[in-house]
Amino acid sequence: MVWRILVGVVVLIAGAFGAFYAWAWRGEIPSLGNHDASSFDPSIVAKGAQLAAIASCDVCHTKPGGKVYAGGYPVKTPFGIIYGPNITPDRETGIGSWSAAAFLRAMREGVTRNGQHLYPAFPYDHFTYATDSDINAIYAFLMTREPVRQANRAPDIAFPLNFRLFAAAWKLLYLHRGPYRNEADEADSWARGAYLTESLGHCGACHTPRNRFGAEEKNRAFDGGRAEGWRAPALNENSRARAPWTADAMFNYLRFGYDSVHGRAAGPMADVVRNLAKASEKDVRAIATYVTSLSGARASAATTASIEATVAAGRTLTAPPYGISRAHQTTGSAGHDSLGAKIFTGACVTCHHNGGGLPISRPIDLALSTPVNEDDPTNLLHIVLSGIHPQSGQAGPIMPGFEGALTDAQIVALVDYLRARFTRKPQWHDVAGALVKIRQERRTAAMEAPR
Amino acid sequence: MTILTVNGKEHNVGGDPNTPLLYVLRNDLRLNGAKFGCGLGQCGACTVLVDHQPVYSCLLPVSVLEGRQITTLEGLGKNGKPGPLQQAFIEEQAAQCGYCIPGMIMRAQGLLDHNPSPSEADIRAYMQPNLCRCGTHMRILRAIRRAAKELRTVRAEPVR
């Protein structure tokens, strides 16, 4: 009897597994004959270029210093490192042998042409929502790129997660296949923005928190997440931006990487705005409209007057510390005699003073800075440690990193001071702990080369 | 009063403790190696080493430097008795106006202290923060490669 039950259980398990396997199995799509790049409609290619920019394909599919789209970028996940593959139309190492159908399946289902399941580091859980015509346009764009022969690197994923069927299991749980349900009316900027944000823009991939299986927690959409060790700020009503976002400010930020009230895109976001500079202006406006609406009442209540009031309030916190105006002298870690104040005066004020006398490329008031107003000091610590560097040869603010220049205790004092002086929020607890964690992450990363 | 340890020697420095190290090195200690280039951390002309790490001395108040080892160009060698990196720069004639070179040498020292066998790509990446306007870069790279090689040879020789 026991034996029978056991057999039954085994059969059931085998059956379930067989059923799952059958569900998960994907066949190979026949390879494409030699394709002719000139066969693609140039207007479709142009549209694909703009959509590929919105999807920021180049970020994960280009290794530092490598040929664009030839792959090799290490995407760090909690489960290991996945290297973005070559998506140039090279037949051997890229997608040169992929038909439009194979590409569509990859974007919708996260499956390669030969039927292998892709890890969800490739955000097919968003791309699945894109329309056929948009995916086809990106296909046309990629197939007209220069083919680059560059072999793909296998992921560094530990056993047993290196079995691709785990990716299939993940999809069973978390992939809700598209296309997008409310196909956008192009004339409606909000609807267009919603479509782009949820699909190709895959904004939630960083800005929505993930569960322990690495899937976005849909009930906490845009509540703030993580990206390469940085905090991806909340875009919903939990946004810690000092001044409310407006669609115009969001457009400036996304399109030019800078808004005078919200500051400069840094960290992983710098690559996103570099791409959005190439997208269609109308689409970027649409994304800005939609993303701004996520913060709900705060955004809709924002008026020019209320923003100006916030900016002015910030300015009272950032008055020049040159001995002329000491009206805001406080005590504790924000006091003028604290270690943090001394570091700030000697190291930061040259650029971060608010007098406006010197005509250099000034950063925004620190009182308005989202990293200073965030719930944890992660991004501020990243910026203090690494600084901000534009791409080589491109104009853009340069802030030197202070890693090595300041001791850990000094960095903690500075960060505490910035928080105390430039916000009315409670001090962060355990800045030192956060610093230790970031330092560990950075040590494990390859020797960091300043860009 | 701030006590600074520069090139192994302690100095009592008066004046405003918020003063960036650069001005104290140049005007109080009369060390000319670190140069004023931008005061904004954009060019590297003021680079010195603090605990073997290259830093911008124009953006570091002396008050935070007590107890830390500061090394300037003068700490690497003297006129007539240059250190290995300085010697390599002289042998490669790696200077035109020479204004950026002290910062270049200090940054290169920071590299070789941590990585005695840098690849060409390592050197170029590491030197990225420092600007040169005369276009001496190719010679600077040669000088760093030469110094790295010399230093490796010296280290490889048995101690007699």
Add this chain to the structure above:
Amino acid sequence: MNAPVDMRVTRRLVLATGGAVAVSFALFPKSFAQDASGTAGKPPGDLAKFPMLDSWIAIDAHGAINVFTGKAELGQGIKTALIQCAAEELDVDPASIALITADTERTPNEKYTAGSHSMQDSGTAILNAAAQVRAILIEIAAKRLNVPPEQLHTKGGSVVANDGRKIAYKDLVGGQELHRTAQPKSPLKDPKDYRVIGKPLARVDIPGKLTGKPSYVQDLRFDRMLHARVVRPPSYGAKLAAVDIAAAERLPGVVKVVRDGSFLAVATQSEFQAITAMNALADTAKWTETAQLPKQTDIYAFLKKLPSQDTTILDRGNPNEAGVRAVRATYHRPYQIHGSIGPSCAIAKYEAKKLTVWTHSQGVYPLRDSLAAMMKMPAEQVHCIHVEGSGCYGHNAADDAAGDAALIARAVPGRPVRVQWMREQEHGWEPFGPAMVSDAYGAVDASGKIVAWQYDVWSNTHSMRPGGPGNLLAAQYLARPFAPDAPKPIPQPEGGGDRNAIPLYSVPNIRVVSHFIPQVPLRVSALRSLGAYHNVFAVESLMDELAAAANTDPIQFRLRHIDDPRARDVIIKAAQEFGWKPNERLARGHGRGFAFARYKNLAAYCAIALELTVEHETGDIRLRRVVAAVDSGQVVNPDGIRNQIEGAIVQSASWTILEHVTFNTREITSRDWSSYPILRFSNLPASVEVHVIDRPGQPFLGTGEAGQGPMAAAIANGVAHATGVRIRALPLSPANLKAAIGI
């Protein structure tokens, strides 16, 4: 005082032409080309202007040999090369020579150190003066030893007789022996006997610079010296309406706040106090802004519409010939900065109605005249001493800083005042290299030869150097301001905006017109190579376009149109060393480019071949291998020439790929390295080779600016080869390139 300036030689030099005894050098009939550049009856180089030998060379009773030049070390290695000239003809160890550079009380007035003239003017003068001094020493020794001069030679600082007797130079001169007028011809050595010239002598200034020896004006420190900073207006012509001086005067260390009209400065005990006080003043200063700048996006059309003075600088045949294929093109070059790594600096002391200024100006004498006029002082009471600065690459803010220092020093008599410009001041206020436009037309005939050429170039002035007081920035902002001098063109053959506008190629029908625009919307002056940078970019781009029209390899096409054998030699040398294969096709995104010019059509010849790739997706240019060939005439220091050309290649790559000044209708917006990026290590070529062709006995040809134009054109030609797209507007930035090559 703790200054590196050599104060040993204090005697006033008699620089005027005097009636000294003329000496015959009939014993030395042989002559070489270095003396042939003098016009008939005059000695060559600047020896013609200052013919007294002791204006150039003095030997004292202790044997110290002082050589004087009115030129200045700008990082180009001129000190070393001039010492080599003197050491060669004097037969002494280069280390025994002290070179005294530009100083209004000690050296000849050789005007500016600019235009790649130093070797031609001063090098030639010193070489010839040294040869004549050596002949005088031999002549004196001959009398003392009572032997004919033919039996004497010089060695190691002595005159030596065939019988072994010798007399040291110092024992031959005790008085006015060298106070003689130079002869038109000098007894120069045969270049094949050179021991010092033509050898890569290590630069004399490098060891000190690399070990922290005080080497720059920024490094000078005098007792009781004050530190000063100027508060510059936010935009051109802004007037200072109000400022809280009293508040600034209460700050620690402030000795004096100087205000004269809209000129505002502060002098303090320590340097950081000066910066703090400058910021405080800037924070309270209220300015009335008046500037009306043209729109940056329309700048070329704006310039072309301004009134111009038009000069046809070459007119031959019918330049409207149609040929079988023609190319019509317009080329643009934006405003660009000098961008010295060390912002300008000067020290001035005003005491007993005398002004002394330590400056890195390129022209101490013209600066002296400007300062005297601004300060309303006699020129004799103003002493300007050149001390090296950070490389300047032309007329940057060096003179302006000297003007600032003079004005502040007058307010604190007896105390040396050090003015250091800030980075944002240098970026915003230095005189830029002017934006330029040119329209070009060329046509080839059925045999693939150029039959017609038209070239029109529009440019502002390329020289607003000191002369009048108003060319000093501060003088324009005084309560009783001085206006800048009326801009003037630099005439051919050197030219300013039209420098190198005339191609060196043989063309039967040609017209070249220089459109000089007097009105100056942005402050401009001389930037290294002046208009040659733009014109060589345009001419050599057009040559490639015409070569394509003639279906000919670009190097073959150039050789087809050039007869000058030295030009042909550098072109062929660069091509061979590069391994240029005619009409070679490279992989997608890979290109090779070539360009050639003789700087000013009368200085050094330079050809550059290079290989590059263009990243189609981003428009990024990656320079691979760069190979140059250069002919600078007689080589004095081959490594010095290589260093200059290597520098030109990298500097021009930065200008050409990255650089442009940005502005809105009110103010300059490129104010630091973040808003005006320049080349960093990641953008460097993979390799740079320079091949020097020596021409023993030929005149020295200026080399300091020979590579900038050819490099720009070689990159543009390489980009066209790599992408099939011809870009005629600089810079070839990733954004501009990507826009041109499309998706």
